[in-house]
Amino acid sequence: MAADDTIVDIADDDFVIRRIESLPHLHDDGQGGRRISKSAFSPSSSGRDQEQGMSCNSVALLAAEGRNLSSFAPETAVLAQLSVRTLREHGMRVEHKPRPGNYSHCDVYGVKDSGRKAMLRSADYIRCPPDVHI
Amino acid sequence: MGDVIELERASSVGALQYRQSVREAPFASSSFGTPGSWQSSIRRRLKVILDLPIGWDGYDAAQLSRGTAIFAEQILESVWRPNLPLPEISPMSNGALMVEWIMGQKSLTIEIERPNGILSIYEDEDGDVEEISVTSNVAPIKAQLEKLLGLNEAIMAAG
Numbered sequence: 001m002a003a004d005d006t007i008v009d010i011a012d013d014d015f016v017i018r019r020i021e022s023l024p025h026l027h028d029d030g031q032g033g034r035r036i037s038k039s040a041f042s043p044s045s046s047g048r049d050q051e052q053g054m055s056c057n058s059v060a061l062l063a064a065e066g067r068n069l070s071s072f073a074p075e076t077a078v079l080a081q082l083s084v085r086t087l088r089e090h091g092m093r094v095e096h097k098p099r100p101g102n103y104s105h106c107d108v109y110g111v112k113d114s115g116r117k118a119m120l121r122s123a124d125y126i127r128c129p130p131d132v133h134i
Numbered sequence: 135m136g137d138v139i140e141l142e143r144a145s146s147v148g149a150l151q152y153r154q155s156v157r158e159a160p161f162a163s164s165s166f167g168t169p170g171s172w173q174s175s176i177r178r179r180l181k182v183i184l185d186l187p188i189g190w191d192g193y194d195a196a197q198l199s200r201g202t203a204i205f206a207e208q209i210l211e212s213v214w215r216p217n218l219p220l221p222e223i224s225p226m227s228n229g230a231l232m233v234e235w236i237m238g239q240k241s242l243t244i245e246i247e248r249p250n251g252i253l254s255i256y257e258d259e260d261g262d263v264e265e266i267s268v269t270s271n272v273a274p275i276k277a278q279l280e281k282l283l284g285l286n287e288a289i290m291a292a293g
Binding site: 019021024027037038040042043073113 | 192196224226228232245263
């Protein structure tokens, strides 16, 4: 296994996982359900990252660490799995950005409104409460 | 321009009240024929977001600043009109605020990045997008809202 700070290329056929918290990003739809806002796919503070990438985790790197998605971030309501190929086809960059204690961390750069909508619609919601939709 | 947002910590009750007001009357005009109840709901939601800690998104999200929240409240107060539904208000990981109205295939998204820093994006039913950057002049945003609400252009011209 690579050292904790070794940066690797993220392959097109890899996937990334984006955590979506309920209070900020799930809204009542007025019909008894909840809707995911595209705000869930927004870049981080420039204080941490001047390029303002959107944080996520590589599925392949998580697997290499022996971690499975069913137990990843158990406190998070929604997990959205995004295709790296699809992100790149929409003009976004996906780069491995390991962080202390989070080797599989990646950033998605170039996120704009059109990209957010594309992510919202194309994501595979591998964890999602039954009343939640896009 | 409305009351300054209170500094007391938001409570889960505030969040519940906002969700309940949207559930009970998402598009009902009677609840929002006057600005007071609409603005109260907005203010409750902003308080909940202000109370989110650093890293609220599970990563490194910044907190919403009081200045941005107050500016957002002022902008929303400026564009209010009778029968305007409550928007969905969400924090963004970079400390900005997203305000969304979705009506069928049309949507209006206002990203309030900081005081006097707004990006307003209107998408019509054909998928055509109009994106404008404004500081504090809400006239272009009002025009986009008129399109979203499908109001007659003659009414817009009159007013």
